[in-house]
Amino acid sequence: xxxxxxxxxxxxxxxxxxxxxxxxxxxxxxxxxxxxxxxxxxxxxxxxxxxxxxxxxxxxxxxxxxxxxxxxxxxxxxxxxxxxxxxxxxxxxxxxxxxxxxxxxxxxxxxxxx
Amino acid sequence: xxxxxxxxxxxxxxxxxxxxxxxxxxxxxxxxxxxxxxxxxxxxxxxxxxxxxxxxxxxxxxxxxxxxxxxxxxxxxxxxxxxxxxxxxxxxxxxxxxxxxxxxxxxxxxxxxxx
Numbered sequence: 001x002x003x004x005x006x007x008x009x010x011x012x013x014x015x016x017x018x019x020x021x022x023x024x025x026x027x028x029x030x031x032x033x034x035x036x037x038x039x040x041x042x043x044x045x046x047x048x049x050x051x052x053x054x055x056x057x058x059x060x061x062x063x064x065x066x067x068x069x070x071x072x073x074x075x076x077x078x079x080x081x082x083x084x085x086x087x088x089x090x091x092x093x094x095x096x097x098x099x100x101x102x103x104x105x106x107x108x109x110x111x112x113x114x
Numbered sequence: 115x116x117x118x119x120x121x122x123x124x125x126x127x128x129x130x131x132x133x134x135x136x137x138x139x140x141x142x143x144x145x146x147x148x149x150x151x152x153x154x155x156x157x158x159x160x161x162x163x164x165x166x167x168x169x170x171x172x173x174x175x176x177x178x179x180x181x182x183x184x185x186x187x188x189x190x191x192x193x194x195x196x197x198x199x200x201x202x203x204x205x206x207x208x209x210x211x212x213x214x215x216x217x218x219x220x221x222x223x224x225x226x227x228x229x
Binding site: 033035037042043044045046047050052091100101102104106107 | 145147156157159162164169170203205207209215216217218219220221222223225
């Protein structure tokens with residue numbers, strides 16, 4: 001069965017520090033994509049970063065990077081130099097070849113402290 | 115560039131009424147998805163379309179829910195009759211192609227409250 005697991009329901013981080021949000025996945029497919037989304041309190045879902053299963057390098061987008069460990073089936077999101085505006089819910093999602101449906105994790109609520 | 119546009123942003127209505135949610139996907143995107151988000155169940159895919167054709171509606175809760183995509187730039191999700199348990203945030207998303215590497219781009223959602 002395909003599954004995404006986010007084990008941290010909530011996290012705190014001090015402003016300007018880095019934080020890692022965990023995501024593990026389970027799939028028997030060889031080709032898949034992993035995505036992270038941010039949902040601020042205003043409710044919209046914002047796409048942050050993508051990692052493909054065949055990508056050899058970890059994805060980076062500005063202050064966001066993805067620590068992809070394929071053998072461990074983990075795709076952790078790293079946010080560097082946290083800002084107050086990073087306080088939000090973060091969702092990890094997976095899609096596999098042959099289906100275009102996302103499987104979402106339950107999310108991690110991040111609070112950045114001043 | 116315009117993103118996915120949903121309307122209304124908020125809807126409050128009484129039980130038994132018909133509710134219609136609207137979505138305009140990003141121009142050129144071939145795939146359109148409808149999701150429901152609740153505290154209890156998280157994000158659930160209800161239905162998705164490819165080139166205006168419904169591909170998978172296995173997530174539609176029951177016959178009270180229906181979705182259409184009459185053209186490439188417009189889709190509706192209808193609930194008739196509505197019930198309090200339908201209260202949720204409904205998202206529409208679109209993506210460019212059918213590859214697993216394509217991100218879905220979400221609208222701002224419709225917060226639906228059924229009294």
